[in-house]
Amino acid sequence: FLFILFSMSQDEGVDSDDDDTSLSSYGSDLSSRKGYSANLSVFLPLPHKRTGSLLSVYSDAGDFGNVEVQGSVEFAVMYSPVGELIIMIEQCQDLAIADPRKQRTDPYVKTYLYPDKSRRSKRKTSIKKWTANPVYVESLRYKVKREELPDKTLNLSVWHNDSRGRNLFLGQVEISFKIWDWGHEALTWYNLQPKVHCLKCFFKMCYLISGGSKNSTGEIHVWLREAKELRRLKPQGVDSFVKCYILPDTRKKSRQKTRIVKKTQDPVYNHAMVYDGFKTGEVSEACCELTVWDHNTLANQFLGGLRLSLGTGQSYGKKVDWMDSMDEEIQIWKRMLANPNSWVEGELPLRSSMTPRK
Structure with missing residues (x-):
C-alpha cells in the first residue's frame, strides 16, 4: 500500500464464454535505449527485449499450473469511417511455454470492450500452434458509436489453447479510451502483464x-x-x-x-x-x-x-x-x-x- 502526503505553499483459468479478464501494461522505463522514443514521457516496450514476470496464473475457477507471464503483443487501434472500432492484431513475441513437457504453446488473442464482459463483447483471433512467436495479421471489430468510446476500455489477453478445455492465461494489456489519441494508428508493442x-x-x-x-x-x-x-x-x-x-x-x-x-x-x-x-x-x-x-x-x-x-x-x-x-x-x-x-x-x-x- 502506497502512503502519500501532499501539502501546497481474472481471466479464469478456463477460457469460458463469460470469463472475466482485466489489467494491462504501462511499458518499460527504457526511453534512452534503441527502439524507444527519446521522449521520456513515452513508454513503449522494445520489441527486441522482453521482460518476464514470474507469477502464477490467477484464477477464480482454479489454478491450472504456473505460467511465466512474459513477452509482448503488437497491435494497433483505429476507428473506421463506417463506425467500427478496429483492433489490428499483428503478432506476439517471446510468449511463455504453456506445456513444458511438450515444449508447446498454441496461442490466440482475445478481446473484450469493457464494461461489457458478456459473450457479445468477446472477439478472438485464430489459434497458432506450436509457437511462442505467433503472427496473426487479423482484425477484431466492434460496431460502436464514437461518442460512446470514452466510457469504454479495451481488454486484450493472450491464451494458450488446451485440447482439454483448460486454456492457460499468458498475459494481457488494457487500454482506456477516456483520453485516447485517435490519430495514433501505428502498430505498437506492449509488454504483457499478469493478472494480479x-x-x-x-x-x-x-x-x-x-x-x-x-x-x-x-x-x-x-x-x-x-x-x-x-x-x-x-x-x-x-x-x-x-x-x-x-x-x-x-x-x-x-x-x-x-x-x-x-x-x-x-x-x-x-x-x-x-x-x-x-x-x-x-x-x-x-x-x-x-x-x-x-x-x-x-x-x-x-x-x-x-x-x-x-x-x-x-x-x-x-x-x-x-x-x-x-x-x-x-x-x-x-x-x-x-x-x-x-x-x-x-x-x-x-x-x-x-x-x-x-
Missing part, C-alpha cells in the same frame, strides 16, 4: 498556501511512506522505487525519485518530495503522477501508478492525454483543493496501466 489482485494506496494530502492574495504561492509536499504486495518479478523479490512528476512539467530535472528498496514486495520508502512555486489556481491545471517501478540494470519495469488531478482532459486550455484521472483520484484532488491547509486522507487502488504521456 488490486493493490491499494493509502495517503494524506494537504494544500498549504501562505497568504491570501491572488499572487500567493504554495508548495506540494509528497511523502511516500510504503507500498505493499507489489508484483514479484524476480525470484529474490522486488527492487522498487517511486517516481513523481507534477504535470505538465515533464522535464527530467523536475522528476523526483525515492531510493531503491531491495528484495521485498512490501517496501518502506519514508521519502519526502517538495514542489514549490505554485500560484493560486495552478493546481487545478496540474496532475501529480506517481509511478512505482522495479529496478533492473537494462529495463525498469512498471508496477503500478496513480494520477491525481481534476481529470478534465485539459491543462491550461490544451487537450492532454495525462489529465485522465478516474473517479476516486478526482474526488481526492477536489477534496484537497476544497480544504486548503487541512489534511485529506484517501485510499486508492494502484493502476495496473497508464496511458502513455506525449
